[in-house]
Amino acid sequence: xxxFFNSRMFHFLLKVHLLLLCTAVSTAIAxxxxxxxxxxxxxxxxxxxxxxSIQSLHxxxxxxxxxxxxxxxxxxxxxxxxxxxxxxHLIPSFAANRSAASIWLYSHVLPYHPRTHFSLxxxxxxxxxxxxxxxxxxxxxxxxxxxxxxxxxHELGIRTISVxxxxxxxxxxxxxxxxxxxxxQDPVNSMIIRPLLQFLDETxxxxxxxxxxYNVYRIKSEIPIGYALFQENPHNFRDDIITGVRYRNLFDMxxxxxxxxxxxxxxxxxxxxxxxxxxxxxxxNEAQTEANRNYAxxxxxxxxxxxxxxxxxPLRKEGVAEAYIYQLxxxxxxxxxxxxxxxxxxxxxxxxxxxxMYDNMSMKYKIDFSHSERFFGKDKELVEMVLGLHLLVVAxxxxx
Ligand SMILES: *[C@@H]1O[C@H](CO)[C@@H](O)[C@H](O)[C@H]1NC(C)=O
Ligand SMILES: *[C@@H]1O[C@H](CO)[C@@H](O)[C@H](O)[C@H]1NC(C)=O
Ligand SMILES: *[C@@H]1O[C@H](CO)[C@@H](O)[C@H](O)[C@H]1NC(C)=O
Ligand SMILES: *[C@@H]1O[C@H](CO)[C@@H](O)[C@H](O)[C@H]1NC(C)=O
Numbered sequence: 001x002x003x004f005f006n007s008r009m010f011h012f013l014l015k016v017h018l019l020l021l022c023t024a025v026s027t028a029i030a031x032x033x034x035x036x037x038x039x040x041x042x043x044x045x046x047x048x049x050x051x052x053s054i055q056s057l058h059x060x061x062x063x064x065x066x067x068x069x070x071x072x073x074x075x076x077x078x079x080x081x082x083x084x085x086x087x088x089h090l091i092p093s094f095a096a097n098r099s100a101a102s103i104w105l106y107s108h109v110l111p112y113h114p115r116t117h118f119s120l121x122x123x124x125x126x127x128x129x130x131x132x133x134x135x136x137x138x139x140x141x142x143x144x145x146x147x148x149x150x151x152x153x154h155e156l157g158i159r160t161i162s163v164x165x166x167x168x169x170x171x172x173x174x175x176x177x178x179x180x181x182x183x184x185q186d187p188v189n190s191m192i193i194r195p196l197l198q199f200l201d202e203t204x205x206x207x208x209x210x211x212x213x214y215n216v217y218r219i220k221s222e223i224p225i226g227y228a229l230f231q232e233n234p235h236n237f238r239d240d241i242i243t244g245v246r247y248r249n250l251f252d253m254x255x256x257x258x259x260x261x262x263x264x265x266x267x268x269x270x271x272x273x274x275x276x277x278x279x280x281x282x283x284x285n286e287a288q289t290e291a292n293r294n295y296a297x298x299x300x301x302x303x304x305x306x307x308x309x310x311x312x313x314p315l316r317k318e319g320v321a322e323a324y325i326y327q328l329x330x331x332x333x334x335x336x337x338x339x340x341x342x343x344x345x346x347x348x349x350x351x352x353x354x355x356x357m358y359d360n361m362s363m364k365y366k367i368d369f370s371h372s373e374r375f376f377g378k379d380k381e382l383v384e385m386v387l388g389l390h391l392l393v394v395a396x397x398x399x400x
Contacts, residue, residue: 031307031319033369034061034083035356036276036327039071044359047074050328053361054080058370061119063275063324069108076115083324084108085122085166085275088137094123094145101145101152110156118161122208122275123149125166128188139192143199150203162205165196166275169211169254173261176216178240179247179315182257183264197267206321209258210276213250214299217290223250229279229295230302245314249306251277256315272316276326277303280352281364291352297365300325300356304367330355 035054039047051074054062063083064071075082086104093100109118123146127139142165150163169176172193174183184193200207217228227236228250238247240256247253255272262268279299283291303323312319330353356364 029318030310032060032322033304033307034059034063034080034322034324036063036065036324037071037329038065038327038331039068040066041331042329042359045329045361047071049361051075051078051080053357054328061322061324065125067108069111072108072112072116075117076112079117081117081119083120083122083273083275083322084118085125088124088127091124091127091137091141091145094148095141098148098152101149102155105149105152105156109158109161113158113161120162120164120206120208120273121149122164122166125275126168126171126210127165128192129168129171139188142192143196146196146199162203164200164205164208164273166208166210167193169209169258170215172209173257176254176257177238178242179253179256180240180242180245180260182260184261189265194265197262197265197270200270201267206271206273207258207262208273208275210326211251211254211258211274212277213254214279214290216250216254218288225290225295229298230306231298240314243314247314249302251303251306252313255313255320259313259315271321274320274323276324278326278354280354282353284352288352293364297367300365300367304369325356327354327356329357329359 035057037050037054039050042050047068047070050071055078059080061081061083062075063085065085066087067082067084072082072084090100090104094104109121124137124142127137127142146163146165153159153161153163172184172188174185176182183189197207199205213228217223217225224233224236226233227238227248230249230251232248236248238253239245240247245256247256255274258272259268262270262272279296280288280291281293281296283289303325307319307323310319356367358364
């Protein structure tokens with residue numbers, strides 16, 4: 001017997017084998033990526049047609065802004081799971097009276113559940129900044145409104161739908177540099193976010209946040225554009241000097257800033273859902289040269305590739321639980337003021353085009369959004385390689 005086929009060699013091979021097996025298994029979890037669709041700002045299109053179009057693009061999840069019963073029905077008998085984001089204007093009535101929440105559930109959820117799949121209902125969106133513009137919205141009403149909706153769901157015997165609300169990165173974070181030192185802004189942190197995180201923890205729900213690297217890039221001129229656009233480049237990195245972790249894109253850095261801020265409050269294990277992200281394809285003034293189709297396509301391609309890889313972020317191995325691209329169609333400017341899209345996408349860049357589709361439902365970009373097929377293809381190769389190595393190990397063992 002050749003001397004190098006000894007038991008140490010065998011154990012080494014076994015270790016490599018197990019390591020590869022672990023890699024094959026852990027890469028299998030890609031982040032589901034979906035679309036944001038606002039049925040009330042694309043009134044000319046029938047929700048049924050839009051739903052077919054979304055199915056043909058193979059999106060597993062869809063976020064409906066200000067959902068109408070008709071748009072919810074359009075997703076029945078599909079394999080698409082919905083995240084409903086309800087208008088801020090419903091918050092005061094939900095908070096004041098649980099029966100208002102029940103009435104809403106009777107018209108929007110009960111007739112369609114479980115033929116339409118629902119994962120979560122967001123009670124309002126970006127209430128912190130909306131409150132500055134709209135005195136009728138009291139941010140302190142959000143948690144009571146969420147509680148009432150949660151209790152109404154339970155009264156109806158529905159325990160599979162979570163309840164949360166949506167924040168905007170720019171409106172709740174102090175700073176994201178370095179991510180490990182990030183915190184939520186006060187007084188929003190102690191008055192609103194902490195009690196909210198407690199509720200999310202108790203009810204197994206998720207923290208929802210809109211993340212736009214585009215906005216951070218625009219206020220921090222020292223950031224290279226490639227770092228915001230997921231471009232692999234030896235110079236596109238930032239080190240977190242406290243944790244010693246290296247970041248290769250701005251998106252991960254922003255996600256980890258939120259994770260670090262949650263950890264400060266003692267709730268670092270709550271799943272994180274990116275409810276909006278995207279890049280505008282046209283500018284509304286001369287200065288916004290980065291708002292163009294080329295960059296928008298680069299951002300979305302980079303995002304898809306990154307989330308499909310299942311690599312996660314340095315502070316959270318499994319990465320974000322879901323991410324939703326903002327958005328399916330460009331918004332008509334005259335409708336923007338009624339939209340519940342976040343301040344990040346609306347007031348700061350009103351009139352810019354964030355849609356991935358034209359009104360005639362043809363795609364603006366050449367991007368493959370179907371992430372399962374190709375991903376499992378790559379994974380199959382890895383599994384085959386592991387099996388091959390397994391055979392080798394067995395052969396070596398038999399030779400001994
Ligand atoms: C939903 O998924 C199941 C299982 O993967 C499949 O059999 C079914 O055809 C799908 N339905 C639709 C409408 O795509
Ligand atoms: C709550 O709403 C129901 C039905 O609309 C109404 O009968 C009831 O009086 C309301 N309760 C309060 C405290 O406003
Ligand atoms: C949350 O999840 C844990 C573990 O899966 C379970 O034991 C608990 O009952 C759940 N709580 C609620 C409120 O669903
Ligand atoms: C859809 O609209 C876009 C923009 O108006 C146009 O460029 C494209 O050719 C149209 N596609 C079809 C199939 O009509």
